[in-house]
Amino acid sequence: MTGKHEFACGTRTCRVCAEEYMDGTLYLSPGLVATLPDHINGGSGICPQHQELHDKGYVAFVEIDGSKTGVNFDNKDASEREVLRTGRMIHIRRTVAAKVLRNGAAKDASRTARVLYVDIGAIDQLVAFINGSIAEGSLSADDAPI
Numbered sequence: 001m002t003g004k005h006e007f008a009c010g011t012r013t014c015r016v017c018a019e020e021y022m023d024g025t026l027y028l029s030p031g032l033v034a035t036l037p038d039h040i041n042g043g044s045g046i047c048p049q050h051q052e053l054h055d056k057g058y059v060a061f062v063e064i065d066g067s068k069t070g071v072n073f074d075n076k077d078a079s080e081r082e083v084l085r086t087g088r089m090i091h092i093r094r095t096v097a098a099k100v101l102r103n104g105a106a107k108d109a110s111r112t113a114r115v116l117y118v119d120i121g122a123i124d125q126l127v128a129f130i131n132g133s134i135a136e137g138s139l140s141a142d143d144a145p146i
């Protein structure tokens, strides 16, 4: 919808899936004059679907192309808007991430983070390691990534 409106719905962009979702905010123009766009993006957040997975104990691993975006994986300030996503992502239980991640900073982050951006190849390695651990019995089938 184009044009100006008396109110605008607030949206945010999900850090996990990069989709825009309504965040429940309603912006009213001063004097209820039609001056606003149909929606206003208030920044980043986590969409309801991915918040639910976080609440169930999962952390999202989103694959990005670090070489094309110039993101330095040591830069904790890298914004989700700077990353170039490949479209691949998985969700791993935080308890499993704490067992399989070898990088101390990533292990610490997985305890509370909702999303971790990883370079190309990391998701394949994680899935292979977790599936191998399930096959040998050190992890259960319930620990499989989704």
Ligand SMILES: [Zn+2]
Binding pocket: 014, 015, 016, 017, 018, 019, 046, 047, 048, 049, 050
């Ligand atoms: Zn999402």
